[in-house]
Amino acid sequence: MLQDLQAAVDYxxxxxxxxxxxxxxxxxxxxxxxxxLSGLAAAAPYYGGGMTTPEEIARKPKVPxxxxxxxxxxxxxxxxxxxxxxxxxxxxxxxxxxxxxFNCDQRGSYNAEAAKLAKERVLAFFAKNVx
Numbered sequence: 001m002l003q004d005l006q007a008a009v010d011y012x013x014x015x016x017x018x019x020x021x022x023x024x025x026x027x028x029x030x031x032x033x034x035x036x037l038s039g040l041a042a043a044a045p046y047y048g049g050g051m052t053t054p055e056e057i058a059r060k061p062k063v064p065x066x067x068x069x070x071x072x073x074x075x076x077x078x079x080x081x082x083x084x085x086x087x088x089x090x091x092x093x094x095x096x097x098x099x100x101x102f103n104c105d106q107r108g109s110y111n112a113e114a115a116k117l118a119k120e121r122v123l124a125f126f127a128k129n130v131x
Contacts, residue, residue: 001029002036009039017041019130021122023103024049027067034061042066042129044122047073047100052080057087065091066125068118070098070111094121 005020012018019042022030027048034043044066050056051067065088069081078095085093096114101107103115 002032005029005033006037006039009033009037013039017130019044019126021046023047024101027051028056031056031059031061031065031067034063034065035059042126044068044125046103046118047076049075052076052084057084061088061091064125064129066122067091067093068121069093069095070100070102070109070114071095072098073100075100092125094118 009018009020018040020030020033020040021044023046027045028050030043030045031048031051033040040063042064043061045051046068047070048067067084069076071078081093081095096102096111096118098111098114099109101109102111103118104110105115
């Protein structure tokens with residue numbers, strides 16, 4: 001999958017700087033891409049499943065990262081998010097009053113307020129780093 005992402009970054013970079021965003025498993029891939037891919041300018045994972053495990057926390061991103069989580073996420077416990085934050089002071093981490101999948105308006109866990117604020121933050125982050 002990361003080879004496919006690298007190919008997409010290589011292609012998109014012909015038009016300028018490239019940012020990546022992903023949700024759930026895509027959030028995990030976004031986190032890994034921040035460490036492993038070349039040509040990225042920024043990465044914004046949303047509730048990346050597995051991102052807060054010790055193996056993933058050990059990764060060192062090469063680009064600015066903005067990570068977003070819900071404090072009621074049954075898949076990503078809050079204590080592991082706190083551990084992630086402490087290990088990565090260079091990462092901008094936001095935690096919202098909601099659960100997993102808060103950005104998907106097709107799910108029962110959708111939280112319009114959190115999704116709106118998260119989107120605003122990602123757009124500002126990309127304007128600054130990808131612009």
